[in-house]
Amino acid sequence: MGKNSSRSEIPPGTLYMLILKTLVRLGPMHGYGIAQYIQQVSDEVLQVEEGSLYPALQRMLVKGWVEGEWAQSENNRRARYYRLTAAGREQLQQEVSEFHRVMQAINRVVEPA
Amino acid sequence: MGKNSSRSEIPPGTLYMLILKTLVRLGPMHGYGIAQYIQQVSDEVLQVEEGSLYPALQRMLVKGWVEGEWAQSENNRRARYYRLTAAGREQLQQEVSEFHRVMQAINRVVEPA
C-alpha cells in the first residue's frame, strides 16, 4: 500500500543499453552502483530491479560485452565490478543507433503530422 | 534470401499506442489497413505481424478501447472495422504521455551530458 506509483518499468530491449552506457560514464562499477546511477540520472523514473539487473549482467558476461572482477567496494563490501569490453562498446553503438531508428519511426506515427 | 533485414520488431508496450493513434488518423479501419498504415508512415521500419495485431485487437475489444463491426472493404472483401471509443481516446492520451516520460528518462541516461 502507499507504494510510489510513478516509477516505470524498464522498456524491454533497453536494459542492456542503459547498463552499457552507465559503464561508459562510471567506468568499472558493481551491479548495485549501476542500478543507483540509472535511477538517479533518470530522475527516479527508471527503477532497475535486482531480478532484472543481475540476470542481465550474467548474460552480458556470456556475450563478452563486459568482464567481471571481484573487489572491495567503496563501502568495504565484497562486490563484482564490471568493465566494458571493446565488444561491449560496439554493442552499445549499435543499440543506440537502432533505438533512435525505432523511436523516430514511432514518432512518425504518434506525432501530429 | 534478399529479404529486407532492416525491419524492426515493435517494442513491447507500444503496439496499443500505435493502433489507437492509427484509428485517430484513419477513422474506422480494419486490421489489415491498420498494419499497412503503420508500416507506411514509419517508412517501413515498423512491421506489425498478424500474430501480434489480431490478438492485440481482441484484447482492445475486451478492454473497451475499440468497437468492431463487420462490413465490406474497399476491395469488396469481408472485413472487421474497428472504431475508437471514448475510453480508447483516453487510453491513448495516457499511453502517449507515459511513453514520453519514459523516453525522456532514457535519454537522460543515454545522451551525452
Add this chain to the structure above:
DNA sequence: GTCCTCCAATAGTCTATCTACGGTAGGCGT
C-alpha cells in the same frame, strides 16, 4: 548482539511479441 544497509544471485511468473499455421473469398489471367 541487533539492526540496517550494501551487494549478489536464483527460481518462478507474466506479458506481449513473434513464427507458423489454417482458412475464406474476390479478381484476374489464360
Add this chain to the structure above:
DNA sequence: ACGCCTACCGTAGATAGACTATTGGAGGAC
C-alpha cells in the same frame, strides 16, 4: 473452368525479457 495472387481474419505455441519474491552474507552503527 481453373489456378493463382492478394486481401483479410484468426489461433496455437515458442520465445524473450522484464518482474516478484526470496535467500543469503558481511560491514558498520548503536
